[in-house]
Amino acid sequence: MSLLELRNISMDFGGLRAIDSLSLSIDEGQILGLIGPNGAGKSTAFNCVAGVYRPTSGEIWFDGANITGAKPWDLCRAGLARTFQIVKPFASKTVLYNVMVGAFARTDKTDEAEAIALDILKSLHLDHKKDFKSGALTIADRKRLEIARAMATKPKLLLLDEVMAGLRPTEVDEMIDVFRTVRDSGVTIFVIEHIMRAIMALSDELVVIQFGRKISEGKPEAVAKDENVIKAYLGDEYVAS
Amino acid sequence: MTPQSFKKTGLALLVLTALALPLILRSPTYLHILIMLYLYAYMTTTWNLVGGFAGVLPLGHSVFVGIGAYTSTVLWLQWGISPWIGMLVGGCLAGFVAYLIGKPTLKMRGAYFALATMAFVEGVRVIVENVDQLGPFKLNGPRGLNIPPLPAGEGSLLAFQFATKEPYYYIILFMLMGVVYLTWRLSRSKLGYSLSAGGEEPEAAEALGVNVAKCKVTAMVLSAFLTALAGTFLAQMTLFIYPKSVLTLDLSFELAFIALIGGRGSLAGPIIGALMLRPVTEFSRIYLSATLPGMHLILLGVILIVVMLYQPRGLSEPLTRLFNRLQDRICSTKTGGAK
Numbered sequence: 309m310s311l312l313e314l315r316n317i318s319m320d321f322g323g324l325r326a327i328d329s330l331s332l333s334i335d336e337g338q339i340l341g342l343i344g345p346n347g348a349g350k351s352t353a354f355n356c357v358a359g360v361y362r363p364t365s366g367e368i369w370f371d372g373a374n375i376t377g378a379k380p381w382d383l384c385r386a387g388l389a390r391t392f393q394i395v396k397p398f399a400s401k402t403v404l405y406n407v408m409v410g411a412f413a414r415t416d417k418t419d420e421a422e423a424i425a426l427d428i429l430k431s432l433h434l435d436h437k438k439d440f441k442s443g444a445l446t447i448a449d450r451k452r453l454e455i456a457r458a459m460a461t462k463p464k465l466l467l468l469d470e471v472m473a474g475l476r477p478t479e480v481d482e483m484i485d486v487f488r489t490v491r492d493s494g495v496t497i498f499v500i501e502h503i504m505r506a507i508m509a510l511s512d513e514l515v516v517i518q519f520g521r522k523i524s525e526g527k528p529e530a531v532a533k534d535e536n537v538i539k540a541y542l543g544d545e546y547v548a549s
Numbered sequence: 550m551t552p553q554s555f556k557k558t559g560l561a562l563l564v565l566t567a568l569a570l571p572l573i574l575r576s577p578t579y580l581h582i583l584i585m586l587y588l589y590a591y592m593t594t595t596w597n598l599v600g601g602f603a604g605v606l607p608l609g610h611s612v613f614v615g616i617g618a619y620t621s622t623v624l625w626l627q628w629g630i631s632p633w634i635g636m637l638v639g640g641c642l643a644g645f646v647a648y649l650i651g652k653p654t655l656k657m658r659g660a661y662f663a664l665a666t667m668a669f670v671e672g673v674r675v676i677v678e679n680v681d682q683l684g685p686f687k688l689n690g691p692r693g694l695n696i697p698p699l700p701a702g703e704g705s706l707l708a709f710q711f712a713t714k715e716p717y718y719y720i721i722l723f724m725l726m727g728v729v730y731l732t733w734r735l736s737r738s739k740l741g742y743s744l745s746a747g748g749e750e751p752e753a754a755e756a757l758g759v760n761v762a763k764c765k766v767t768a769m770v771l772s773a774f775l776t777a778l779a780g781t782f783l784a785q786m787t788l789f790i791y792p793k794s795v796l797t798l799d800l801s802f803e804l805a806f807i808a809l810i811g812g813r814g815s816l817a818g819p820i821i822g823a824l825m826l827r828p829v830t831e832f833s834r835i836y837l838s839a840t841l842p843g844m845h846l847i848l849l850g851v852i853l854i855v856v857m858l859y860q861p862r863g864l865s866e867p868l869t870r871l872f873n874r875l876q877d878r879i880c881s882t883k884t885g886g887a888k
């Protein structure tokens with residue numbers, strides 16, 4: 309059964325159509341990768357799913373319910389969490405505080421929230437930095453904190469927007485491990501990523517979009533050979549003749 | 550001595566000193582100054598619930614002071630209802646008004662919210678100054694309301710009037726301790742976390758399940774309710790209220806000044822701020838009000854600029870650091886001695 313389904317989503321900003329009749333679905337337990345050139349509309353698609361924008365047309369279904377136009381905080385409580393491409397830590401607060409804000413989505417008690425947060429931090433190997441001010445973290449740790457906060461809300465589906473951008477190769481490897489940890493804990497993952505090595509290794513399925521339109525989908529190996537995809541990334545002249 | 554017990558001892562000493570002060574300071578003038586200091590610390594602490602934690606800048610909190618003062622006074626003068634009951638009624642009314650203003654304005658960003666709250670106080674003041682009678686309620690326009698004092702030397706708990714300053718001192722001291730405790734509890738609760746998060750990064754907070762606008766409205770209602778209680782206290786202290794005394798931007802600004810200089814969003818900030826700034830206001834009112842009315846706001850403004858230049862997060866931060874250093878020194882010498 310699919311956990312998330314986009315049915316013919318379109319999103320207009322004034323005259324600009326950022327998403328054009330996009331349809332896709334994610335099965336429970338899967339990792340679905342979303343790729344495409346810069347400005348293709350990937351983050352916009354996430355923002356529609358997460359309730360930041362209401363799509364101009366089309367429907368979004370999550371966990372058997374129509375969630376088109378639902379508010380971000382209600383979606384979070386329904387089990388849909390996300391990270392931001394440009395990280396948004398509560399910079400004046402500690403790492404633990406940041407994660408506890410997420411944990412409060414599942415409990416009203418402060419000590420329970422703290423316990424949940426510490427658990428998550430431990431599983432993501434961030435617990436030794438729990439008392440650091442989040443504004444003082446390295447970029448890799450900030451990205452990790454984004455994931456930890458989202459995980460603290462106990463999601464069924466996690467939307468990850470370029471959490472590997474700006475990381476060094478060793479940090480990318482660590483992040484791949486983080487993804488696996490998250491997936492093994494039973495969370496379905498919808499991920500945007502530019503780093504091909506990572507997305508190829510991780511995804512069960514890939515969707516490629518360009519100018520807001522889907523140009524290819526399928527298993528990573530098949531997508532990598534798709535002419536449309538090669539054209540979109542490298543230009544017409546690179547297509548093998 | 551552990552840091553924990555050091556803090557507790559310090560706090561206990563502070564509270565005991567405050568409780569014992571009237572036994573030492575017998576002069577009504579000094580007690581009056583302290584009462585006003587506590588009152589401002591109280592109002593700034595309640596302001597801080599919105600202005601500090603929710604990350605917005607309310608510049609119209611005097612409207613809640615005014616609602617509290619007018620409600621209890623009108624109920625007492627016209628129907629003989631005890632100001633203690635009036636205090637609660639005024640608080641609820643202020644909370645309701647805060648809901649009505651907060652609902653549409655708290656969605657606005659920064660400066661717009663500040664301007665909207667300012668405009669609201671001015672609007673209410675102009676209305677009250679121009680009506681003598683509002684429905685069944687006598688407001689007496691710009692002349693305000695006098696509470697007839699009890700015969701000299703008499704006091705009555707029910708009438709919220711006392712022959713000496715001491716009862717007022719203890720009432721406002723307990724009110725202040727109450728809201729400080731409440732703020733402390735709040736800052737460690739789900740609502741506190743949600744407010745701080747929503748104030749700092751609203752979009753991220755919403756993605757983490759926080760209905761930011763709703764939390765801000767809740768904080769605003771709570772803050773208004775508590776602020777209005779101070780209005781009743783002020784009315785019973787002075788026995789005379791008029792629009793320019795309780796419904797002015799002066800008062801609204803002063804609370805914001807005290808909070809910003811003391812340390813916005815911190816527990817000690819409003820108290821430190823009131824301790825530093827009340828004397829400035831009192832002295833400029835006494836010595837300069839005839840020649841330069843409104844001088845205290847200019848002085849506060851200058852102090853604010855200087856503090857913001859050197860301590861943008863207010864005075865509570867360097868003072869906390871100082872306190873921590875002292876604590877480290879004392880705690881470590883004690884354990885060092887034991888070895």
Ligand SMILES: Nc1ncnc2c1ncn2[C@@H]1O[C@H](COP(=O)(O)OP(=O)(O)OP(=O)(O)O)[C@@H](O)[C@H]1O
Nearest residue numbers: 321324326344345346347348349350351352353393
């Ligand atoms: N709030 C907005 N208002 C107007 N235009 C927008 C808005 N958000 C995105 N766009 C436009 O929509 C298009 C898609 O942007 P989007 O951020 O979704 O791309 P992306 O695929 O995430 O790109 P990148 O890989 O650079 O992150 C771009 O042309 C962008 O300028």
Ligand SMILES: [Mg+2]
Nearest residue numbers: 350351352393
């Ligand atoms: Mg993007």
